[in-house]
Amino acid sequence: MSDIIFEVKDVHYSYLGKFPALCGIDMTIRSGEKIAVIGANGTGKSTLLQLLDGLIFPDHGQVIAFGERLLEHSQDNEKAAHRFRQRVGLVFQNADIQLFCPSVREDIAFGPLQFGIAEEEVKKRTQEVAQILDIQHLLDRVPHQLSIGEKRRVAIASVLAIDPDVYLFDEPTAGLDPLTVRHIIDFIVNANQQGKTIITATHDLHIIGEIADTVYVFGRNKSIVRGGSSESVLNDRALLESNNLLHIHQHCHENREHVHQHLPLEPHN
């Protein structure tokens, strides 16, 4: 039981009190797990990650993190907030939101500095993180001048600098070129091999085989339709089709029309 990191119990959440985003979510996440949350747009994946990161709080039900219930007022305590945030890091879907400092270097250093880590140590850590993600050449650049792929890598670096136990990734590969997707998958797999817990929200089925052992499928009713091993979920074509995650694809091969399903089972190599 002690290795349980998150317990999500019958969580309901709605925006402005009238637009439901999550309805009755139950999950248990253990240390070192690789979990993917999949679902069509607007099924509540990002909302779940924000709940797990203690940025928003459920209308009903509870989120227990590291044995303690996540409450809004507990985050008002600086020590408690820092203790939690040093253990959980969220990489936002929109990198422009995550990169709010005037330079890449300052963005990477922002997190560790808030936790009171000495400036010299922060500078050292910034260099190390930049080296891991191969962004040393971007350190003095302004974030708005970077490409989407570069921004995503810097966003990951800004969380890696905190060195959390749990990484929450919100659509980490959306809109990226194949090589950058490959780098991000490698990063996620390596982090997990080093004992980090990974929770990824995505609808890119091609990467799930590599980045998750357990998959939760979110449906249009904003609740979990099914959870299970990635292989069993990805093999359930009917489930994926009914939740807008598979589609019939039609295209031409040398004047011959070809109709097939987009299959998620083959991982990127």
Next chain:
Amino acid sequence: MSSTLHKRRDFIERSILSALAFLKEATLSEEYANRKGFLQSLDPRFKTISFLAFLVTAVSLKSAALIGTLYGFCLILAFFSNIPIRNFLLRTLLFIPLFSLCIVLPTLFSIVTPGEPVWSFRVLGINGIITRPGMDGAILFVVRIATSVSLVVLLSLTTQHSELLKVLRLFGVPQVFVLTVSMCYRYLYLFATMVENIFTAVKSRVGVVSHQRHGQNVVAWNIANTWNRTTQMSEEIYMAMLSRGYTGEPRLLSKFYAMPKDWIWLLCAVIICAGLFYRGHT
């Protein structure tokens, strides 16, 4: 005729797009600050303090010749900082002295500033007499404005804007204010691009020619839409800050390192200012 009408109808769009282009250029114009040069190599804190001292000197001196010397020094600094002198002169000398000349014009005449006449003329039956004290005062004013503006432009051209904002901390400006202004600056470009994209999207659907009233509607929608998106984004950015440990009192990286060169420069700046003050009072 149709071209004139078209231009008139496009007025709002062209004005907004030009303003956005200027905004984007301003946020991206760190080309000179990133070049290798004398002023670029100095610590921004020392540079700002020395330029403040030059500004105070320029404003306090009462001799146009001495202020002109300071202006000459400013041009030398621009040259050694890899700033193209022609562009620099165009930026600083073309409009500002012209405007200041317009302001100072009445003081040239004996009605405002009596004294020894230098030149007199008669226009539409009215006698105009330009006096020496009036002319001296006007020259002093224009030279002072040109020098002050040149110093400020040179400082902003050779320093990254984010560093200039950080220097505000020297003057006791709270960290949170510096961070907020830096963030505003960082997101200006993003929102400028967003507004530009909205205009392109509108153009792609309704074509280039749009009725003036329709144009006004588009601008109003644009303002409302941008407002909504900025509000939403600001909430998300705050979440991103919280997620990385922000609790209301930001701690930022202090990137500045003072070198012996910076101290020597500051000493030189103090000597130059003191020398000019001394000459001005003897």
